[in-house]
Amino acid sequence: DAGVIQSPRHEVTEMGQEVTLRCKPISGHNSLFWYRQTMMRGLELLIYFNNNVPIDDSGMPEDRFSAKMPNASFSTLKIQPSEPRDSAVYFCASSPTRRRAKPSNYGYTFGSGTRLTVV
Amino acid sequence: KNEVEQSPQNLTAQEGEFITINCSYSVGISALHWLQQHPGGGIVSLFMLSSGKKKHGRLIATINIQEKHSSLHITASHPRDSAVYICAVSFQGAQKLVFGQGTRLTINP
Numbered sequence: 322d323a324g325v326i327q328s329p330r331h332e333v334t335e336m337g338q339e340v341t342l343r344c345k346p347i348s349g350h351n352s353l354f355w356y357r358q359t360m361m362r363g364l365e366l367l368i369y370f371n372n373n374v375p376i377d378d379s380g381m382p383e384d385r386f387s388a389k390m391p392n393a394s395f396s397t398l399k400i401q402p403s404e405p406r407d408s409a410v411y412f413c414a415s416s417p418t419r420r421r422a423k424p425s426n427y428g429y430t431f432g433s434g435t436r437l438t439v440v
Numbered sequence: 441k442n443e444v445e446q447s448p449q450n451l452t453a454q455e456g457e458f459i460t461i462n463c464s465y466s467v468g469i470s471a472l473h474w475l476q477q478h479p480g481g482g483i484v485s486l487f488m489l490s491s492g493k494k495k496h497g498r499l500i501a502t503i504n505i506q507e508k509h510s511s512l513h514i515t516a517s518h519p520r521d522s523a524v525y526i527c528a529v530s531f532q533g534a535q536k537l538v539f540g541q542g543t544r545l546t547i548n549p
Contacts, residue, residue, distance in 0.1 A: 369535065377536055433481075
């Protein structure tokens with residue numbers, strides 16, 4: 322398995338532009354998470370999906386952020402318009418849904434992250 | 441106050457030393473994770489545990505549910521163990537992770 326695949330690895334964009342981050346979870350994992358990491362705040366959950374349905378989006382900063390999961394193998398996180406304070410590393414992670422997984426397989430797998438710089 | 445507290449925030453040691461990183465949390469959890477992040481790198485899940493102890497190579501993770509405390513130990517530490525180690529928990533009834541602030545470990549040769 323190639324693991325959780327994120328693209329792009331790096332993105333530099335100008336303030337006001339639309340940014341789309343992409344994630345392909347591990348096949349068979351029913352839960353997908355978007356996290357953001359900054360120096361000031363560390364790692365924070367933005368949103369997560371179970372079976373393609375958004376469950377908790379309380380971490381989404383504001384209306385400029387939106388996330389979709391149109392199918393089990395793909396998710397996007399969009400920022401429109403982007404601002405310099407959105408600069409961070411955005412991680413996608415997936416895990417099996419607990420009731421379907423053996424306890425030893427509950428663990429998370431993180432993608433390599435997308436380093437976003439908004440100038 | 442963070443729901444997940446790690447200590448120490450920074451730790452520098454000599455190669456070969458025994459390392460302990462601690463994590464405390466505030467309320468009942470369904471699972472606790474130890475994660476490793478190398479500088480500029482991705483996040484790797486080291487352990488997920490809900491009770492007892494797990495061992496993988498030179499790494500050992502323990503958890504005491506009653507005391508709401510977990511420790512990550514590294515035996516015979518090596519410079520390649522230098523990384524940020526992050527404790528994260530999923531609270532009961534929730535799947536999302538809540539993270540500690542991380543412990544930056546530096547092992548000098």
